[in-house]
Amino acid sequence: MLLKYAEDNKPFNSDKWITELKFDGIRLIPSYIERPRLYTRHENEITANYPELIESFPVPEGTILDSELIVLGEDGKPDLKAAMERFKSRKSKNKSHVVVFDIIKYKGRDVTGLTLTERKKILEDAFEPNEYYSKSVYWQGIGIEYFKATQKQGLEGVVLKQAESKYEIGKKSGKWQKVIAYEMDQFYLAGYSKGKSGWLLSDGNNGVRAESE
Structure with missing residues (x-):
């Protein structure tokens, strides 16, 4: 199930929606059908890449999860470059x-037809967190406040999900919406560097310029 951008990239408050942190990492589908395996969202198997995640696989046979694979940087925040x-x-x-x-x-039972609230309850009982696996914390009805908190901490943003939504495999659904905490400023185009293939930018105030390769 894939995300759509929220309208105007703005969060909202609704008791019918939950809010989670948007982790800056790699979408991962951990699966235990016959044996533990790891897949990307494009269904590429990457089990052999992460032996430590297989050794610590926390769920019972017949279970498939949806998750984000992250690496924490020195500042304690997800670091996409480090994850890659x-x-x-x-x-x-x-x-x-x-x-x-x-x-x-879960244990051989397809739960995609249940609501997100119901799936969250099953997930709560599905496994105990360990050194390599944890569960996403979520809040209901405070999308705006949660987003502002992520902005202050310099995190990627939030995901808002309809509490009664069912899981739509492989579909981009408006029932799951992302809001990105973009860092924006205004710059002026000062020139173009042919040798280094980059733009020369100016903030228009103190002459500071940045070069984008």
């Missing part, structure tokens, strides 16, 4: 962590 470095090489010292936010199948 670990994704590309098992030799990377970056420690991966899986934040689970939904459940697709």
